[in-house]
Amino acid sequence: MxxxxxxxxxxxxxxxxxxxxxxxxxxxxxxxxxxxxxxxxxxxxxxxxxxxxxxxxxxxxxxxxxxxxxxxxxxxxxxxxxxxxxxxxxxxxxxxxxxxxxxHVQDLRDTCVMLLDRAGCDLLTICDITGHSYRTAQTIVKHYRACNAARADSGIDMLELQVRKDGMKG
Known part of the structure; x- marks a missing residue:
C-alpha cells in the first residue's frame, strides 16, 4: 500500500x-x-x-x-x-x-477530474491540474458525467431528496 x-x-x-x-x-x-x-x-x-x-x-x-x-x-x-x-x-x-x-491511483485521478468538472473547471484547467491529456480528460468526463449533464445533475438532486426523505445516511 x-x-x-x-x-x-x-x-x-x-x-x-x-x-x-x-x-x-x-x-x-x-x-x-x-x-x-x-x-x-x-x-x-x-x-x-x-x-x-x-x-x-x-x-x-x-x-x-x-x-x-x-x-x-x-x-x-x-x-x-x-x-x-x-x-x-x-x-x-x-x-x-x-x-x-x-x-488505485487511477481511480482517484478520475475522481479528481470529475470533482473539478463539477466545480466548473474547463477541460484545459482540469488537464493543467491532473496532468491528463485533453482527450483523456474529455473521455473521463464524457464517461462519468453522462451525455446530458443537466439531466444527470437533476437525477442526483432527486436522489439526494429521496435519501433525505427516507432518512438514509451515507
Missing part, C-alpha cells in the same frame, strides 16, 4: 507530526493486511452457493467497515476534533471476489 493511501485511509491526528502520521498509518495498514484472514474467517466463501457467497462478501465488507471505524474511534478517543485529516475508509474495500482491495 502506498504511503499516501495509508495516511488517507487512517487519517492524521491533530497532535501528530507528519512523520508520526506516516509511521502510524503504515503500521496500521500492515496490521490490517496481516489480520485480514482472521477478520474474514467467520465469513467463508461458498463457491457452490451464490446467495451464501454474496452474503459472505457483504458480511466481510461490513466487518472491514466496523474494523476501520473502531480503529478511528480508538485513535481519536471518540473525539472528532482530534483529527487534522479524518480517515477515509472508502479507500479500502471488499471486492466482488470477497478479498481485501483498495482504490
Amino acid at each position: 502506498s504511503t499516501a493511501r495509508a495516511v488517507a485511509l487512517f487519517g492524521i491526528l491533530a497532535h501528530d507530526t507528519v512523520h508520526q502520521a506516516i509511521v502510524r498509518s503504515e503500521r496500521l495498514a500492515s496490521e490490517l493486511t496481516r489480520n485480514v484472514e482472521w477478520l474474514f474467517a467467520p465469513f467463508p466463501l461458498d463457491e457452490g452457493n451464490k446467495a451464501q457467497r454474496a452474503r459472505a462478501v457483504d458480511q466481510r465488507a461490513r466487518a472491514l467497515a466496523e474494523c476501520l471505524d473502531a480503529q478511528a474511534t480508538r485513535d481519536s478517543n471518540s473525539d472528532d476534533t482530534a483529527w487534522f485529516l479524518k480517515p477515509c475508509p472508502s479507500l479500502m474495500f471488499v471486492n466482488g471476489a470477497g478479498e481485501l482491495d483498495q482504490k
